[in-house]
Amino acid sequence: MEGVGAADALLRSRGRSAELGAWVVGVAFGREGRVCAFGLGDGTVRLAAPGQPAEEWRTVAAHPEGACLALCADAKDGALSGGDDGRLVRVAPDGAAEELARYGRKWVEHVAAHESGVRAAAVGKAVHLLDGAGRPLKSLAHPSSVGGVAFDARGKRVAASHYNGCSLWFVAAREDKPRVLEWKGSHGAIAISPDGAHVVTAMQENALHGWRLADGQHMRMSGYPSKTRSLCFTARGRWLATSGAESVVLWPFFGGGPMGKAPTELAGGDGVPCTAVACHPQQEVVAAGFADGLVVIAEVASGRVVPVAAPGRGPVSALAWNAAGTALAFGTETGFAGLVDLSKR
Amino acid sequence: MSETRNAADPRAQIPVTVLTGYLGAGKTTLLNRILTENHGRKFAVVINEFGELGVDNDLVVDADEEVFEMNNGCICCTVRGDLIRIIGGLMKRRGRFDGIIVETTGLADPAPVAQTFFADEDVRRATKLDAIVTVVDAKHLPARLADSPEAEEQIAFADIVVLNKMDLVTPEEAAEVERRIRAINPWAEIRRATRADVPIESVIGRDAFSLERILEREPEFLAGENEHEHDSDVVSLSFEVERPIDPERFNAWITQLLATRGQDLLRTKGILHYQGEDRRFAFQAVHMLADGDFVGPWREGEPRRSRIVFIGRDLNRPVLRRGFEACQVDDPQAAGNEVARRGPDRA
Numbered sequence: 001m002e003g004v005g006a007a008d009a010l011l012r013s014r015g016r017s018a019e020l021g022a023w024v025v026g027v028a029f030g031r032e033g034r035v036c037a038f039g040l041g042d043g044t045v046r047l048a049a050p051g052q053p054a055e056e057w058r059t060v061a062a063h064p065e066g067a068c069l070a071l072c073a074d075a076k077d078g079a080l081s082g083g084d085d086g087r088l089v090r091v092a093p094d095g096a097a098e099e100l101a102r103y104g105r106k107w108v109e110h111v112a113a114h115e116s117g118v119r120a121a122a123v124g125k126a127v128h129l130l131d132g133a134g135r136p137l138k139s140l141a142h143p144s145s146v147g148g149v150a151f152d153a154r155g156k157r158v159a160a161s162h163y164n165g166c167s168l169w170f171v172a173a174r175e176d177k178p179r180v181l182e183w184k185g186s187h188g189a190i191a192i193s194p195d196g197a198h199v200v201t202a203m204q205e206n207a208l209h210g211w212r213l214a215d216g217q218h219m220r221m222s223g224y225p226s227k228t229r230s231l232c233f234t235a236r237g238r239w240l241a242t243s244g245a246e247s248v249v250l251w252p253f254f255g256g257g258p259m260g261k262a263p264t265e266l267a268g269g270d271g272v273p274c275t276a277v278a279c280h281p282q283q284e285v286v287a288a289g290f291a292d293g294l295v296v297i298a299e300v301a302s303g304r305v306v307p308v309a310a311p312g313r314g315p316v317s318a319l320a321w322n323a324a325g326t327a328l329a330f331g332t333e334t335g336f337a338g339l340v341d342l343s344k345r
Numbered sequence: 346m347s348e349t350r351n352a353a354d355p356r357a358q359i360p361v362t363v364l365t366g367y368l369g370a371g372k373t374t375l376l377n378r379i380l381t382e383n384h385g386r387k388f389a390v391v392i393n394e395f396g397e398l399g400v401d402n403d404l405v406v407d408a409d410e411e412v413f414e415m416n417n418g419c420i421c422c423t424v425r426g427d428l429i430r431i432i433g434g435l436m437k438r439r440g441r442f443d444g445i446i447v448e449t450t451g452l453a454d455p456a457p458v459a460q461t462f463f464a465d466e467d468v469r470r471a472t473k474l475d476a477i478v479t480v481v482d483a484k485h486l487p488a489r490l491a492d493s494p495e496a497e498e499q500i501a502f503a504d505i506v507v508l509n510k511m512d513l514v515t516p517e518e519a520a521e522v523e524r525r526i527r528a529i530n531p532w533a534e535i536r537r538a539t540r541a542d543v544p545i546e547s548v549i550g551r552d553a554f555s556l557e558r559i560l561e562r563e564p565e566f567l568a569g570e571n572e573h574e575h576d577s578d579v580v581s582l583s584f585e586v587e588r589p590i591d592p593e594r595f596n597a598w599i600t601q602l603l604a605t606r607g608q609d610l611l612r613t614k615g616i617l618h619y620q621g622e623d624r625r626f627a628f629q630a631v632h633m634l635a636d637g638d639f640v641g642p643w644r645e646g647e648p649r650r651s652r653i654v655f656i657g658r659d660l661n662r663p664v665l666r667r668g669f670e671a672c673q674v675d676d677p678q679a680a681g682n683e684v685a686r687r688g689p690d691r692a
Contacts, residue, residue, distance in 0.1 A: 023437045041437035067438035084406075084434055105407055107434060124409070144411055145427060163413050163426060185416045186426050204429075204465070205416045226466055 007294065007310035015340035016053040017309070020046055024331020026071030029322035030078045031115060035093040036329045037079035038318070038337050039071030045081055045091045048339050050327045060097050062089045071318075075113045075132055082108030088121045090134070100134040110148055114155030118171055122146040127160045129171060140169050140176060148190035148201065161187035161201045168199065168213075181211045183218065189229055193253060194237040202228035206244065208251075210258070219258055221251055225273070230319070232279045234286065239264070239300055241277040241286045248274050248288045248298060266298040267305045276319040276330070287328050289316020295330050295338070309338050358473040359436075361445045362549055363458050365499045366480030367489050368451030371509040375480055375541035375548070376448055377401055382545050387442040389435050391428070393450040404442060406431050410450060412457045415464055422464065422607075422633060423457040429465050436471045444549065445472065452495050455479075455502040456611065456632055462554070463634040476553035479503035479533075480541065484513040486522050490577055497579045500526055501611045501656045502631075503533045504553035512539045529579045530656055532614070556627035557640045559614045578658050579611065584666050585652045588673040589620040595672040599628070599635070602668065607633025609660070615653035618643070620674045628653075 011017055023041035029050065030037065038046040043063035049055040062068060063083030070082040078092040080100075088101040088108050103123045110122035117132030125145055129137040144163040151158050151171075159168050163186050167178035187201035187209065200210040200219070206227055210219030221242075228244035239250040240258070247268025251258040267274070267288055276289035284300040292311035298304065314334030321328055326343035366372040380388060380402045389404040408427045415422040428447065435445065449458060455477055462474040479499045482489070489496035500506060506526055511519060523535055536543045552558055595617065603610065613635075615628040628637035643649050653669055 023439070025437055041439070043438075067434070069434055069437065084438070105405070107406075109430065109434065144413075145409060145430065147430070163411065184414075186413050186429075203416075204413075204424075204426075 007307035010307070010340055010342075011309045011338050014342070015308075015338055016048070017336065017338040018046075018057060020331070020335045020337050022335050023067075023333050024318045024335060024337055025068050026081075027318040027320045027329045027331050027337070028071055028073040028079050029320060029327065029329065030093050031073050031075075031323055032077035032093055033322060033324065035078065036320075036322070036327070036339055037071060037081075037091055038329070038331050039068035039079070039081050040335070041067045043067050043083060043085070045071065045079060045089075045097075046337070047091070047093075047095055048329070050322055050329075050339060051341060051343075053339075053341070058095050060091050060095050062091055062097050063087060069107055069109050070111045072111050072113055075115055075117045075119055080111050080113050080119060082111040082121055084108075086123075088119075088128075088130075098134075100130060101128065101136065103128070110146060112149045112151050112158070114151040116155035118151070118155055118158075120149050120151065120158050122149045122160065125162070127158065127169075129158065137171075138176060140167070140178070142167055147186065147188040150190045150192050152192045152196045153194045154196070157192070157196070159190055159192055159199055161190040163187070166190060166199060166201055179213075181216075183209045183211075185209075188227075189231050191231050191233055191240070193233050193240075194235070197237075198253065200231060200240060202231055202242070202244070208240075208242065217259075221258060221263070224249070230276045230278075232277055234279045234284050234300065235282050236284075238284065239279075239286075241279055241288075243274045243277050243288070246271050246273055248277055248286055250286070250300060264300070266300065266303055267296050270294075272311075276316045278319040278321055278328070281321055281323055281325045283325065285325075287319055287321065287330075289319045289330055289332075291315040293332055293336065295319070295328075297328070297342075308340055359439065359443075359445055359471060360475035360550065360552070361432075361447060361462070361472045362475045363455065363477045364446060364448045364480070365453065365455050365458075365477060365502070366451065366507075367482065367485075367493070367496050367499070369485075370451070370480045370482040371507070371538075371541045372448060372451075372480045373400065375478075375507060375509075375543070376446065378541050378543075379446065379545055379549060384545055386444060386549075389442045389445045391431055391445065391447045393448060393453075400448075406435070408447075410453060422460060424461040424464050425457045428458065428461050429468055432468050432472055439471075444475070452493075454495060454498055456498070459502060459631045460634050463631055463636060473552075474554040476504040476548065476551040477502050478505045478507060478548045480507045480509050481522075481526070483508050483510050483519060483522050483537075487525065490525060494578065497529060497577055498611065500529045500533070501579045503530060504551060505548055506530070506533045506535045507538050507541060507543055507548070508535055509538045509541050511537050525577065529577055529581065531581050531583070532654065554629070556629065556636065556638050559616060559627045559629055559640075579656065580658075580660060581654060581656045582660050582662055582665060583652065583654045584669045585650050586670055586673050587650055588676060589622075589649070590617045590626075590651050590672050591674045592619050592626075598668050598672050599630075602665075603630055603633040603635060606657075610655055610657040612656045613653065615651070617651040617653075618649040 066085035074080040165182040186204040189202040206224040207222035224244040230243040247265040293313035294311040295309040313336035314332035318331040331337040613630040617626040624639040
């Protein structure tokens with residue numbers, strides 16, 4: 001058990017943790033920097049104050065009759081939560097919950113927001129876009145249920161994955177006609193590279209599929225022992241970090257890659273699947289969570305791994321950095337959550 | 346890192362009951378009966394959008410029945426994508442219900458639902474298929490069997506058939522409709538009912554897909570049925586062999602068989618006596634998705650015979666029988682004779 005204690009050093013000395021009692025579905029720091037929000041399977045959103053470990057975490061009844069299914073940072077501040085009660089709810093930094101939209105009995109399964117003020121909620125086959133004031137902008141229809149949604153870095157385009165590919169829409173288009181990127185199968189988690197040149201999805205068949213938008217070139221990234229649930233590009237887009245293997249698998253998106261290139265693997269060797277990844281907002285550093293609850297930070301260039309939280313608290317299901325890259329938050333399927341201050345002292 | 350790392354998830358799998366049946370057979374009546382009876386259990390109910398009647402339950406999820414093909418080179422390997430997502434979502438609020446009931450549309454092919462529980466790792470980890478319950482209308486089943494392949498498939502896939510609306514048929518009609526059901530699926534348990542009034546325990550908590558329970562029920566093949574001309578496309582065949590099975594031969598045979606004939610083989614179940622093994626090997630497949638494991642020792646005095654049952658279309662009895670028979674280890678008797686016959690030649 002000595003190893004476990006050492007792995008918890010950062011959490012103990014520079015963090016705060018709690019047993020929240022329900023599946024941690026998502027975690028996000030408000031863009032204003034004052035709040036860290038955990039979305040839970042019991043329908044609540046818990047708010048922690050980064051940098052103020054003494055302050056009590058607050059509980060917001062975001063989905064009183066249901067479960068939170070997705071959570072992200074809202075456009076300006078606070079967090080955006082989608083629930084199985086059909087509601088899209090904004091949680092302000094002060095803890096006030098505001099219903100932005102209600103979609104009947106359908107689930108709000110995926111949410112995304114961009115600092116320019118636009119928000120997206122995936123409900124069944126539709127992606128609803130809302131403006132900064134919460135007014136509906138448009139509803140984008142897809143041929144089948146949406147498995148993931150993401151904005152590009154500038155907030156100009158939104159991508160939605162579904163069966164047999166994904167659709168790329170211009171947020172401000174007068175006439176909504178998507179560019180459909182086709183590939184047979186069921187597509188889930190989705191990411192757009194920071195330079196807007198590539199779209200990548202995670203598939204049902206333990207593989208990723210990517211498209212180079214300039215020429216439609218397909219990219220197949222396979223070899224995962226389990227499904228990839230989490231994927232993100234590093235800050236400058238050189239690497240795509242992914243979960244689903246017994247290490248953090250990073251695909252090179254430079255020097256002609258990822259076609260014909262082998263991925264880099266970090267923090268492997270324990271035979272435990274990686275379940276969540278989050279890329280540092282500025283540096284080539286990746287945080288990763290594993291199926292046994294271990295949370296680490298790894299530097300891509302050196303391969304150096306620093307443990308943040310010890311194993312033993314359930315599969316890591318949520319992981320996020322704050323915008324400054326000075327704090328990391330995580331949560332697990334069994335309801336353990338942590339917030340660690342990583343700023344220079 | 347330390348040796349204390351362990352990814353095993355000790356939490357129990359949530360049982361899932363799949364409710365199928367043709368439009369008007371009484372599926373929703375059975376569903377409401379299960380939900381309203383005072384059994385102290387809470388269910389999450391997944392219904393299709395075109396349900397016949399309202400469902401009275403706290404947790405009801407609308408499903409779209411989105412079926413897609415897995416990219417694993419098998420055209421029959423279709424799964425319910427919506428179910429994968431719904432179960433994923435329901436797991437986030439686990440602890441608030443004891444089981445899941447999935448109602449399918451009347452025209453649904455049950456295979457994609459069943460295959461979802463074999464093919465998706467997350468669904469497998471979180472849930473277990475408890476039973477496929479098919480509700481049929483005793484009066485109208487013969488007509489349905491004549492005009493819709495789905496009605497046959499729903500019976501072929503069933504662990505339990507609720508033979509409903511018994512008040513509308515004569516004893517002769519009832520006997521005939523049971524004969525038709527048996528001819529398609531000899532191991533399904535038939536429960537006669539009026540207004541779907543079956544005991545809840547007969548349809549919930551059956552664990553019918555557990556390998557331990559395979560062939561626990563003797564398939565009820567009707568006497569002489571094997572020689573009959575079949576009055577439906579879907580038939581069942583059962584084979585039994587005496588000598589132990591050679592695992593390598595069986596694997597090679599069944600893999601090839603499921604790969605080439607998986608589309609026509611709806612369900613396959615087997616209990617095998619592997620050579621030199623004191624435990625029984627249980628095997629099951631839904632189309633070409635298979636699952637098998639050792640399920641404990643042979644019982645005292647139980648004859649160690651291997652048996653396999655197929656339910657499917659266009660099944661070639663002699664070919665399947667010869668294939669299964671060839672999976673046995675070589676007959677020592679025959680081998681002995683061979684040596685004896687050769688003996689004098691060598692001398």
